[in-house]
Amino acid sequence: MEALASAASELEPRPARPARAGQGWRRGWYRFARNPTAVVGLAITILVILIALLAPVIAPFPASAGNFVDFANMLKPPSWPHVFGTDNAGRDMLTRVLFGYRISLVLVAFVLAVGVPIGVVIGLVAGYYGGWVETVLMRLTDVFLSVPPLVMAMAITAVLSPNLFNAMIAVTSLWWTWHARLVHGITASLKQEDYVDAARLMGAGTWHIMIREILPNALSPVLVKLTLDAGFVILIGAGLSFLGLGVQPPQADLGTMVSAGVTDLPSSWWETVFPGLAIVLAVLGFNLLGDGLRDLFDVDV
């Protein structure tokens, strides 16, 4: 008879963990799906990503995304065929919102893909070695953390020219600090676990212990934070653009659109409201997903 685990916790007999990896995913999904808001978050996130990827294909008026003027059509309220109305250059708002998602997600992807690994590595090294290495790295992190993100972003984009790429650099330059701190704390506590001692007794070297023993266990919180970060990055990007430091016209990310539309409030409300709602939707989706993942991982292990 298979000797699988039976009720270890007496309250809710923990179902025996699956034998094959495939079943693990199914079980994870079962638990995840029990949380309706998490599923909603996942759905929204997938929707947003799809929009970003397919924008050129699904946008009704692709030309509106770029240099296009049609003053005859300007400031039309939401109606057919311009479901979100048009802006003050006659460009279709729906199209611009769809393309705006594209840009926002590029920003998110860059910041997370570059910033998170940097932070993880710094945190891991600091947490594992301790001593002066830890002190130096963590104090450095503290310095970066003490700078308000928008101020830093403004400074960087003021020095370099304001464009999307530099905005991404600016945000990334600060983003790694959060993950460094997170991973540092986890590493510092994990390195005292018995299995790390066991690995050491087996003769494992520093490299193995850091990468193979500690890191995999530190990744769940990082993953959760990552999804929550996505929302924040979008907001910061929007903030930068709102201030004119990010994307430059005619490219528009959602923030720029909100900013541009402010002058025409309250009469042409659709210029501000729809991009704004789009931001809310994306941030909400990421946050719900992040919460759901955290609930999932908290029960785990």
Next chain:
Amino acid sequence: MATSDTAARPLLEVRGLHQNFAVAGSREPKRAVIGVSLAVWPGEIVGVVGESGSGKSTIARSVVGLYRPSEGTVLLDGTPLPPTARQRSREQKRRLQMVFQNPAAALNPRRSIGQALALPLHIHRGLRGAAARAEIERLLGLVELPAVFAGRHPAALSGGQRQRVAIARALSAGPDLLILDEPTSALDVSVQAKMIDLLMGLKAQLGLSYLFITHDISLVRTIADRVVVLYQGRVQESGPTKAVFSEPRHPYTRLLISAVPVVTEEEAALQPHVPPVAHASKRPLAPDASCAFAPRCPQAMERCWTELPPLYRIKDVEVRCFLHEEALGDRR
């Protein structure tokens, strides 16, 4: 079976081990282990028994090099070992392995059993790929686990199974001596029985020696050849198991044995009657100049508060108690 007459020297010897820990917010360090000496001869099981605060787990970690001893030496086959595991050679690490107390914590939850076992095989025996896989299968068989477990993660296993994996891992390096730190404390009694049976079988099969640390008096009585009783970091009594249990001399040993909740009348008859001490005395103890057990000892004398009793030797038993002051040579 103690083979002190056939072997020249003990396989493991601990001499005068002291282990102190810095305490945050205090200048006084915490003295977890104070002047402990013990020896494990080839083929023996030495049981180290004590309650919380006795220092028994600390001894395990100090011997194996996870803590740097504050004082004292550990000798393997007569050769002194470097104080920390990091400084020890691969060969030294191979010969002395440890099984931890909590099987759940001793296995990395994110690594499969196979991966956990592959590590020592790679490091100590240079095995990789198919050769490693074959060896992993053999090791799992040794601890009576099916080979398919190599692909599983610790969460899929029960406590007893995880402990078997931990034992397999310790064995994979090919050790001579295993330090087992409360290996069965987290297990149910029937699972413990199976585990002990496995451990005894492996010992016979592979010619191992064990340093077995536990708080379970009855267990130590059953499996150990010699027993060391610890209280607050010091050895209070030690000797061959049968001798110590048939005639426990130290009041603390007597208290321990009397407190065991036994399951048969036969055992109850063996328990010493210890007059209870209603409330532990509050009289302060001088740190190195008194017997730590005095506040709870029903036979405490004035001397016990002002002098540290040395270890007296009575035949093959050592007792740290003034009641047994027999000047047949005393040791500290």
Next chain:
Amino acid sequence: MSTTPDTNPTPTAQAVRPHDAHTLRVADLSVTFRGFEGTARVVDRANLEVGTGELIGIVGETGCGKSVLMRALLGLLPGTARVEGEVSFDGRDLRRLPPRERRELILAHFNMVFQDPVGSLNPFFTVGDQMREVLEQAAKRRGRRESRAALNQQARALLAHVQLDDPERVMRAYPFQLSGGMNQRVSIALALSTDPWLIVADEPTTALDVTVQAEVLALLQRLVREEGRSALLITHSMGVVRTMADRVLVMYAGVVVEEAPTAALFSEPRHPYTVGLLQCVPRLTGQAMATGIPGTLPNYTHAPSGCRFHPRCPHAMAICRERRPPDFAVGASHRVACWLYDGHQ
């Protein structure tokens, strides 16, 4: 065990505090959970009776359902649990009462001591704070308001009652400043603060050193005998129930497989599981113990048919696979759920 009272003193006419007499009866209690793989029947038709002045031990290994059974009694199960059967207190089925009334009844007559005192005591508050809070709540339920001084006095009295010397110092301390044994005594004091008829202790001494365990168990025993209370002691240690209990229930895989007065259970264990379990306990005599009970605990979602122990039983017969054995009487108040004793009336 020589530092404690006799193993099985009869509840004689000692100075029994006039605590009200009650009875608790559990009939055919089953608890089912729904999970990923299906439904798991974690407690299967358990029967239990507790009278006044009785100390009942429920013994079994991890996963046998003893903790779930206890929580079902106290109404502490999560909403995902489905409970069937009867839990009657003085003849009234607790399960049929409206939730509020049931809660009142339970709070008035039952209380619990948990396994891990450091975990069940709030680390952020002093012992005094926690005792005062509980005493205040208890007083409120009786429709009284007590002054802080009165609460303090009651608290000190309780702490002295559980043999803590210097109650004042303990009141001012935080749980982490006290030893495990002291914390457990505090937990007992807290449990006594509602003056319960039934104290349910879930592995109360598992986390304690053996010498401290003996003292705490002796305390519990005294409280029951001298104050006319009852106690339900849940543990995995056969030695502990032998020392403490008047009657013992042995559980395996959610089923009560044997029940007997303590002396009878240990001198003449009947159920193959009980026998096997006893043989696995290390002995002070040093004789080798059994090599375990073959097989492993069943998966509750696919429990074995018939008798849940049959896959591991050296005496399994055909009928054991087919039908679940009822309780057979094998002596005075001694019952076994095993086909081997069919016709042993």
